[in-house]
Amino acid sequence: MFAGYDFEVIQRSLPYLFREGMVFTLTLTAIAASGGIVFGTLLAMMRLSALKAVSMLAGGYVNLMRSVPLVLVIFWFFFLVPYLGGWIIGAKEPIRVGAFLSAAITFTMFEAAYYCEIMRAGIQSIARGQVWSGYALGLSYWQTMGHIVLPQAFRNMVPVLLTQTIILFQDTSLVYVISATDFLGAASKVANRDYRLVEMYTFVAVVYFVVSYSLSLLVKRLQDRIAVIR
Amino acid sequence: MKYNWHWQVLLETEPGGTGTYLHYLLVGLAWTLATALAAWVIALVLGALVGTVRTTTARWAVRLGNLYVEIFRNVPLIVQMFLWFFVVPELLPQALGDWIKQMPPPWGSYVPAVLCLAIFTSVRVAEQVRAGINSLPRGQRMAGTAMGLTQAQTYRHVILPQAFRIILPPLTSEFMNIIKNSSVALTIGLLELTGRARAMQEFSFRVFEAFTAATVIYLLTNLVVVLAMRALEKSVRVPGLIAAGGAPQAGH
Numbered sequence: 017m018f019a020g021y022d023f024e025v026i027q028r029s030l031p032y033l034f035r036e037g038m039v040f041t042l043t044l045t046a047i048a049a050s051g052g053i054v055f056g057t058l059l060a061m062m063r064l065s066a067l068k069a070v071s072m073l074a075g076g077y078v079n080l081m082r083s084v085p086l087v088l089v090i091f092w093f094f095f096l097v098p099y100l101g102g103w104i105i106g107a108k109e110p111i112r113v114g115a116f117l118s119a120a121i122t123f124t125m126f127e128a129a130y131y132c133e134i135m136r137a138g139i140q141s142i143a144r145g146q147v148w149s150g151y152a153l154g155l156s157y158w159q160t161m162g163h164i165v166l167p168q169a170f171r172n173m174v175p176v177l178l179t180q181t182i183i184l185f186q187d188t189s190l191v192y193v194i195s196a197t198d199f200l201g202a203a204s205k206v207a208n209r210d211y212r213l214v215e216m217y218t219f220v221a222v223v224y225f226v227v228s229y230s231l232s233l234l235v236k237r238l239q240d241r242i243a244v245i246r
Numbered sequence: 247m248k249y250n251w252h253w254q255v256l257l258e259t260e261p262g263g264t265g266t267y268l269h270y271l272l273v274g275l276a277w278t279l280a281t282a283l284a285a286w287v288i289a290l291v292l293g294a295l296v297g298t299v300r301t302t303t304a305r306w307a308v309r310l311g312n313l314y315v316e317i318f319r320n321v322p323l324i325v326q327m328f329l330w331f332f333v334v335p336e337l338l339p340q341a342l343g344d345w346i347k348q349m350p351p352p353w354g355s356y357v358p359a360v361l362c363l364a365i366f367t368s369v370r371v372a373e374q375v376r377a378g379i380n381s382l383p384r385g386q387r388m389a390g391t392a393m394g395l396t397q398a399q400t401y402r403h404v405i406l407p408q409a410f411r412i413i414l415p416p417l418t419s420e421f422m423n424i425i426k427n428s429s430v431a432l433t434i435g436l437l438e439l440t441g442r443a444r445a446m447q448e449f450s451f452r453v454f455e456a457f458t459a460a461t462v463i464y465l466l467t468n469l470v471v472v473l474a475m476r477a478l479e480k481s482v483r484v485p486g487l488i489a490a491g492g493a494p495q496a497g498h
Contacts, residue, residue: 083422083468084461085429088440092461095453099249186322192433200325213332221321221329228320 022212026219029206037202040116044198045185048123052184053177055124056131057170061161063136074132081129087193093122094194115196119188127184134176138169175239182231186224199223255452256459267446268459274442275463277352281359281428281438286421288364293371294410298401300372301379311372318369323430326366330358331434352436359431367424374420378413379405411484418475422468439463 026033062074081089097118098110105111142165150160170177189200197205200220207216256268264270300311318326335343349357382405390400432441443460447453 080461080465083426084464085426085440087429087432088443088457088460088464091440091444091447092457095447095457103248186320189322189324190430192324200322204328213328214336217325217328217333221325224322224325225317225320229316232320 021215022210023215025206025210025212025215029203029216032206033199033202036197037199040197040201041185041188041199044116044119044123044188044191045181047120048127048188049181049184051120051124052127052131053135055128057135057166059128059132060135060139063132064139078129078132081126082133086126086187086190089126090119090122090190090193093125094118097121115191115194118194119191119196119198123184123188127180130180131177134173134180135169137176138173139165141172142168171242175235175242178235178238179232182228182235185231186228189224249454251455252452253455255450255455258450260446261449267450267456270446271439271442271456271459271463274437274439274460275467277356277436278425278428278438278440279467281356281363281431281436282421282425285360285363285367285428286424288360289367289371289420289424290417292364292368294375294406295372296368297372297375298379298406300376302397302401315369315372318365323362323366323427324433327359327362327430327434330362331355334358355431355434355436358434359428359436363424363428363431366427367420370420370423371417374413374416375409377416378409381412382408408484411482414475414479414482418471418479421475422471425467425471426464 059074059078062070063078065071065074097113101107101111101113102109146164146168147160150164155163188198191198192200192204195201203216203220207213256271257266259265260267260270262270264273296311296314299307300315302308321329335346337343338346346357347354386404386408387400390404391397395403428438429440431438432444437445439460443456446456450456
């Protein structure tokens with residue numbers, strides 16, 4: 017079945033694939049995950065706010081992000097970020113923004129909506145009495161959240177947050193549509209240059225599978241361990 | 247720094263000459279829906295089969311089901327798209343592969359896109375079906391056995407009718423996901439809604455008009471799906487059972 021296929025092309029391009037491509041993918045995943053979790057948590061707190069306007073604003077943002085395909089969001093930000101940047105620094109022309117920065121902003125903002133829903137469920141899973149006792153001790157809203165609610169919520173949600181991060185790791189491959197050189201982008205450049213699409217795309221699939229599957233096994237083990245403690 | 251909106255562009259003729267840009271985008275929506283619906287039908291059937299099999303007592307079938315789920319869950323959708331579009335035709339016998347590659351556009355990208363989305367989504371449906379079946383009290387299954395039903399009959403008459411009604415809400419969000427995910431098909435050349443918004447941006451240089459229009463169309467589509475599914479959920483709700491919303495799921 018594989019007669020006439022040249023698997024040596026993979027070996028030749030390994031340094032490029034991993035040092036350029038995989039580093040891009042992993043950096044993007046790390047930035048978007050940490051940024052997304054921070055913004056997602058803030059959004060979740062906004063959504064649960066007693067102020068109607070604040071919760072509606074956050075809810076609107078989250079629902080908007082969740083109703084639109086990621087590919088379209090990537091396009092949106094790819095063109096929007098230069099304009100916003102120009103507007104912020106008061107330039108006449110849209111500023112130049114590289115694919116990486118654009119992707120980092122896109123994925124942070126997009127994933128924030130998904131992390132928000134996870135954190136919201138986490139915050140809501142904490143017993144009301146915890147909040148009340150915080151206030152009864154004289155803690156402010158931010159102290160109660162920071163010292164009592166969020167640490168517990170975060171811990172409850174660690175497995176789901178990590179699973180979402182694995183999905184994010186896979187989704188970063190969509191930066192292909194703005195021609196960024198992530199792992200898939202790098203492989204696709206080699207594939208098209210040497211006309212070795214079968215070999216390269218099969219290899220990409222195997223690598224993504226191995227990484228995602230091993231990470232998901234780790235998450236499952238973590239989940240079991242956390243479940244035992246309770 | 248300001249952007250000059252020019253909404254009239256939607257009523258201008260697109261370069262292909264088939265009509266206005268608005269019409270061009272709406273044809274894109276039609277392709278999005280045609281892709282999503284066809285894939286959804288296959289995904290439901292496959293997902294129901296795999297999900298059910300994974301709850302049975304046949305150990306080899308459970309293993310096979312698990313393997314299927316893990317493979318298609320751990321490879322990014324766009325990579326699966328490329329596998330179906332670039333790789334599968336090469337691995338098939340030459341004549342069949344050539345026939346696939348020579349399919350006239352847009353069918354040459356439509357068929358791989360549907361297959362890819364169907365299998366990708368079937369895994370997620372399978373997970374929901376399995377969760378739905380496992381959420382039923384064990385007594386249901388035992389009662390079936392006690393009444394002398396075979397395993398197949400228990401599934402057919404006792405378990406599945408309840409499970410499907412329970413998992414309707416998560417299936418709704420999977421259906422919305424398949425609509426959104428169909429946009430990835432633009433990478434293999436299918437001009438669905440997002441692909442057409444992108445093309446419109448390239449032809450007319452009206453970036454934000456094109457993307458705003460596509461966004462609004464997606465939002466309206468979502469709204470219609472939500473309302474329709476809410477009506478369906480109401481009409482098939484199992485009396486006395488609270489819908490299995492439960493634990494939050496990671497998704498995209």
